[in-house]
Amino acid sequence: xxxxxxxxxxxxxxxxxxxxxxxxxxxxxxxxxxxxxxxxxxxxxxxxxxxxxxxxxxxxxxxxxxxxxxxxxxxxxxxxxxxxxxxxxxxxxxxxxxxxxxxxxxxxxxxxxxxxxxxxxxxxxxxxxxxxxxxxxxxxxxxxxxxxxxxxxxxxxxxxxxxxxxxxxxxxxxxxxxxxxxxxxxxxxxxxxxxxxxxxxxxxxxxxxxxxxxxxxxxxxxxxxxxxxxxxxxxxxxxxxxxxxxxxxxxxxxxxxxxxxxxxxxxxxxxxxxxxxxxxxxxxxxxxx
Amino acid sequence: xxxxxxxxxxxxxxxxxxxxxxxxxxxxxxxxxxxxxxxxxxxxxxxxxxxxxxxxxxxxxxxxxxxxxxxxxxxxxxxxxxxxxxxxxxxxxxxxxxxxxxxxxxxxxxxxxxxxxxxxxxxxxxxxxxxxxxxxxxxxxxxxxxxxxxxxxxxxxxxxxxxxxxxxxxxxxxxxxxxxxxxxxxxxxxxxxxxxxxxxxxxxxxxxxxxxxxxxxxxxxxxxxxxxxxxxxxxxxxxxxxxxxxxxxxxxxxxxxxxxxxxxxxxxxxxxxxxxxxxxxxxxxxxxxxxxxxxxxxxxxxxxxxxxxxxxxxxxxxxxxxxxxxxxxxxxxxxxxxxxxxxxxxxxxxxxxxxxxxxxxxxxxx
Numbered sequence: 001x002x003x004x005x006x007x008x009x010x011x012x013x014x015x016x017x018x019x020x021x022x023x024x025x026x027x028x029x030x031x032x033x034x035x036x037x038x039x040x041x042x043x044x045x046x047x048x049x050x051x052x053x054x055x056x057x058x059x060x061x062x063x064x065x066x067x068x069x070x071x072x073x074x075x076x077x078x079x080x081x082x083x084x085x086x087x088x089x090x091x092x093x094x095x096x097x098x099x100x101x102x103x104x105x106x107x108x109x110x111x112x113x114x115x116x117x118x119x120x121x122x123x124x125x126x127x128x129x130x131x132x133x134x135x136x137x138x139x140x141x142x143x144x145x146x147x148x149x150x151x152x153x154x155x156x157x158x159x160x161x162x163x164x165x166x167x168x169x170x171x172x173x174x175x176x177x178x179x180x181x182x183x184x185x186x187x188x189x190x191x192x193x194x195x196x197x198x199x200x201x202x203x204x205x206x207x208x209x210x211x212x213x214x215x216x217x218x219x220x221x222x223x224x225x226x227x228x229x230x231x232x233x234x235x236x237x238x239x240x241x242x243x244x245x246x247x248x249x250x251x252x253x254x255x256x257x258x259x260x261x262x263x264x265x266x267x268x269x270x271x272x273x274x275x276x277x278x279x280x281x282x283x284x285x286x287x288x289x
Numbered sequence: 290x291x292x293x294x295x296x297x298x299x300x301x302x303x304x305x306x307x308x309x310x311x312x313x314x315x316x317x318x319x320x321x322x323x324x325x326x327x328x329x330x331x332x333x334x335x336x337x338x339x340x341x342x343x344x345x346x347x348x349x350x351x352x353x354x355x356x357x358x359x360x361x362x363x364x365x366x367x368x369x370x371x372x373x374x375x376x377x378x379x380x381x382x383x384x385x386x387x388x389x390x391x392x393x394x395x396x397x398x399x400x401x402x403x404x405x406x407x408x409x410x411x412x413x414x415x416x417x418x419x420x421x422x423x424x425x426x427x428x429x430x431x432x433x434x435x436x437x438x439x440x441x442x443x444x445x446x447x448x449x450x451x452x453x454x455x456x457x458x459x460x461x462x463x464x465x466x467x468x469x470x471x472x473x474x475x476x477x478x479x480x481x482x483x484x485x486x487x488x489x490x491x492x493x494x495x496x497x498x499x500x501x502x503x504x505x506x507x508x509x510x511x512x513x514x515x516x517x518x519x520x521x522x523x524x525x526x527x528x529x530x531x532x533x534x535x536x537x538x539x540x541x542x543x544x545x546x547x548x549x550x551x552x553x554x555x556x557x558x559x560x561x562x563x564x565x566x567x568x569x570x571x572x573x574x575x576x577x578x579x580x581x582x583x584x585x586x587x588x589x590x591x592x593x594x595x596x597x598x599x600x601x602x603x604x605x606x607x608x609x610x611x612x613x614x615x616x617x618x619x620x621x622x623x624x625x626x627x628x629x630x631x632x633x634x635x636x637x638x639x640x641x642x643x644x645x646x647x648x649x650x651x652x653x654x655x
Contacts, residue, residue, distance in 0.1 A: 188388035
């Protein structure tokens with residue numbers, strides 16, 4: 001059957017068309033990245049709208065250096081400090097929200113209690129609250145907590161905002177862990193937390209990979225919370241600083257593009273190196289052997 | 290060493306009654322098997338004892354101590370799960386030692402107990418392996434080993450053999466019997482397989498729809514089923530049932546199915562007096578139907594004319610699927626029998642060994 005259909009059916013004729021469409025779409029999406037890359041390698045003199053698509057005259061990493069270290073004399077701060085800020089922000093926020101999500105997911109999937117089927121959707125509701133709608137109360141709360149304008153404050157915001165999605169991911173992941181395992185541990189003498197610590201946590205690596213990638217990307221790329229919570233440049237994450245890199249009168253496009261590449265690099269690397277674990281983790285439940 | 294008592298135990302899941310007023314006394318060192326079709330409440334009964342489900346009503350005692358509100362870890366029980374539930378990230382040794390470690394057992398003691406259990410089960414060579422590196426039979430042994438090292442008062446088994454292939458299941462059955470003999474501890478075992486129940490149990494509790502139907506030794510259950518469910522569930526192939534009437538014919542009492550009528554031996558006729566001229570269900574096991582040429586001497590054999598539907602040679606015996614009027618039934622006959630499909634033949638019912646049931650209540654007529 002397959003031999004006949006592959007030779008004569010319309011599907012075979014459509015295939016080149018499908019590929020052509022896919023390649024065109026991919027090119028369209030990659031075009032800005034291409035532009036970003038060639039512009040960042042140009043010198044300031046080369047950057048003109050008319051010559052936008054031209055390749056750079058030579059390989060100049062000057063704009064990267066400028067974006068990274070800045071220029072004190074011109075009162076222009078580089079992104080280096082903000083890059084570190086983003087790391088100080090993203091690593092703890094992603095880890096803490098993943099851990100909390102894992103604990104929540106454990107309880108929601110394996111210790112269903114009276115009211116848990118109401119509480120869980122309430123958690124999920126958090127996914128649908130737009131950032132913009134809570135900004136004013138957010139600032140007020142952070143001020144009351146004396147965390148406004150600090151990286152710990154931003155960490156706190158991202159942890160809270162991350163709980164719904166991390167809880168959802170872990171609940172679904174733990175749903176694939178056989179409940180008999182939990183019951184065996186109960187009979188063996190493990191407590192609520194003991195079961196988590198000794199049985200479930202060691203089995204959670206795929207869940208943590210998925211959640212950490214997700215949270216790392218979301219927190220690293222966040223702009224809105226960063227710009228609202230951190231007003232002083234010294235504590236701003238890199239996304240906010242990148243926006244401020246543009247000078248008031250002249251935009252140095254090559255430096256701007258280099259900064260954008262630097263900003264995007266960590267999440268890109270995470271995807272490149274952990275992406276397959278991401279897909280595997282998402283499929284872990286369905287592939288249980 | 291402990292007895293187990295269920296007193297008026299009821300478990301409801303919403304509107305579903307999984308276990309309905311279960312009363313049961315399990316003696317110390319007994320091997321009790323709960324058997325019944327899936328959804329009959331047998332597993333729930335076991336999980337209630339383990340503390341994995343909460344009772345709706347009633348009391349469960351383990352050696353005179355009420356355990357209704359005692360958490361599973363403090364009930365001094367160990368359980369073997371159908372899926373084995375081995376901790377996949379721990380080695381076999383760590384799997385066995387897990388419960389002991391949590392109980393802060395001294396290291397030397399853990400080593401000794403794990404070593405002993407591994408010895409008994411023949412898994413000493415695999416102690417450093419992970420569960421996924423083991424075959425189904427080996428995993429099964431580890432699961433049993435995890436229960437043994439705890440030296441509990443009561444062992445609970447939830448369909449532990451149903452994930453094994455047929456050959457291994459037979460072998461493990463014998464090993465569990467040996468293990469019970471060796472450990473001299475109370476075993477409570479759940480299965481849907483009546484063969485497992487018959488071969489291992491000291492007593493069997495047959496359940497259906499959450500109700501305990503009969504509790505007895507395997508032999509009594511087989512010989513004197515109290516109702517049609519037990520009669521049909523215990524024994525393979527299952528007992529044959531015929532709708533029939535009891536009628537008097539001269540001095541004799543006949544079981545009349547409409548297609549055949551067989552006389553009841555005089556010494557058994559008395560117990561059925563109340564059912565004369567009333568409908569009954571006539572039950573006869575496949576091994577109590579013979580080829581007349583090979584009927585053993587000394588039984589009340591009554592010949593009946595039937596048609597052969599299918600014959601299945603088993604080697605040591607032949608299963609005949611026979612037709613009589615609307616009924617298709619099975620006979621296990623001598624392998625020398627030479628009947629063919631479509632033949633009209635005589636078969637002999639052993640009237641010393643038949644059962645009558647009330648069609649309304651489905652209870653045995655005694």
